[in-house]
Amino acid sequence: MNTVSLQALADYRPTAIDAALRQLLAPLGGIETFVQPGRKVLLKPNLLSGKSPDKAVTTHPEIVRAVIRLAQAAGGIVSVGDSPGLGRPEQVARKCGILQVIEETGARFAPFTESQPVTADGGTFHQLEIARDILDADVIINLPKLKTHQMMGLTCAVKNLFGAVVGMRKPRLHLQAGADKEFFALMLLELAEQVSPALTIVDAVVGMEGDGPGSGDPVPIGALLAGRDPVAVDTVAGELVGMSADQVWTWKVARDSGRWHTRIEELQLAGDALETLRCPAFRPAKSTDAGFGLPAFLRTRLKRALSARPVIDATACIRCGHCVDHCPPQAMQLDQRVEIDDRLCIRCFCCQELCPKGAIDTRQGWLLKLTDRSGH
Known part of the structure; x- marks a missing residue:
């Protein structure tokens, strides 16, 4: 069974994060299972826009710092990159505190400026354009923020990998999908399968509820999640905040298309108990479509x-x-x-x-x- 690990973490104090990350990754074999000496490691946080960490729009810089240090201690050569929705990558990374962390740890900043076409055999989307920095990496570690999403319902492990698409290519994919959320969710799933991160670590210490992913309200959740499969991680993230597959389009389409790990009983949970970490009053984004299934x-x-x-x-x-x-x-x-x-x-x-x-x-x-x- 696919393992997803959970760990309680109440705040972003560096010492608390370091201890929590080690406990989180222990059931998965530790960071050394994913990062070996000399390997090129790319961390993919959420860098949606240049807002301060307290707004809960981006992955918290102290989470990024702690994962950089773990990967470096395992001998990895670490880069950090994303393609923001708005603004130059360096400016966004500076405003949300992540560029300073990169500079202080000696990691490299990857601004995702160049794309490369990738052929997807057997998928609906036969060709996707992915950032060259993603394709050049030996190991990809996905670092999403747990947030509501006005279109998809929730953005976490799968949706965070949309940042592998560079700049204005994102609107083109939106336009290609049009108003068909099922089609767009399928594209996100196929993109996640192409990127194939070795590990996903979710920042759910403070998440976002309401009108996410950019204008919602910060909400304390107090948890970290980790796993190998983004779909499995999203299944647990949805359960954590009390949402169902029918409320989260990537989860729904993954389940309806027969993908694995979309039901909690298919997963091996490790670490702190899910029941003790649940966020009981989490406020989803407003529903945006009731026409699914209609002619x-x-x-x-x-x-x-x-x-x-x-x-x-x-x-x-x-x-x-x-x-x-x-x-x-x-x-x-x-x-x-x-x-x-x-x-x-x-x-x-x-x-x-x-x-x-x-x-x-x-x-x-x-x-x-x-x-x-x-x-x-």
Whole structure:
């Protein structure tokens, strides 16, 4: 059975992190199982945008520091990299405190500027473009932050690997998937299988609830998770915060497509007991689609009633234009204020994810609201 390890960790004190990481990895064989002397090790944290660690938007820098030191102690040659959703990689890494950690530990920063096509045999997506730094590494360690996600429901191990796609290639994939969340989730799963991290370590000490992944609320969870399979880790992460596969698209599609490790009974849990770590009042993101399973003609006719859409908060918007620049279907324009063409909007919520001021809310259609209230 695939093993997922859990470890309680109440805060980000360096000494506490070091001890907790060693305990977390012990059931998996320790860091030496994954990192051998002379191997090129790439750590892939969440570097969504340049916000301070207390906002819970990015992987906490002290978690990154501790994993760097563990990998270096095992003889690994360590790099740290990601492709942020908004801003230059160096600026984002500096603002969230991770670049300072990289410099202090002597690791290398990998800004993910170059891509290389990768052929995926047997998948729906026959070719994916992945950062060259990912492909050049001998060992990939995935370091996600546990957060809600407006489009996918939850972002953790699988979704974090979307950062392996460089820069503006991400909006192209959003556009290719359109409003089909199942299709987008399948792409994320196939991408995770191509990247194939040796190890995933989840920062769930302080996670994010509500309107994640960029504008939600920090929530203390008090845990670290680790495992070899990103799908298995996400299954446990979902259980940890009380979410089900029907609320998390990558989990749902993994289960429905017959992938392994999507049910808790398929997993061997190690370390601290899941029951003692559960986050009982975790607040998911608003539901954004109630049309799954309906015929296409009904989904089209009832699109506005059955789905949520982004709405601009004019009092908080500073008219920076980031949402307009990064909108995959170019459904937004900036004049005196930001306007959204609802006919073109594919409900990917990239605008909400990347807004630096949290000025984009999610408004549910009336049928979707009724569905949420009825618990279906």
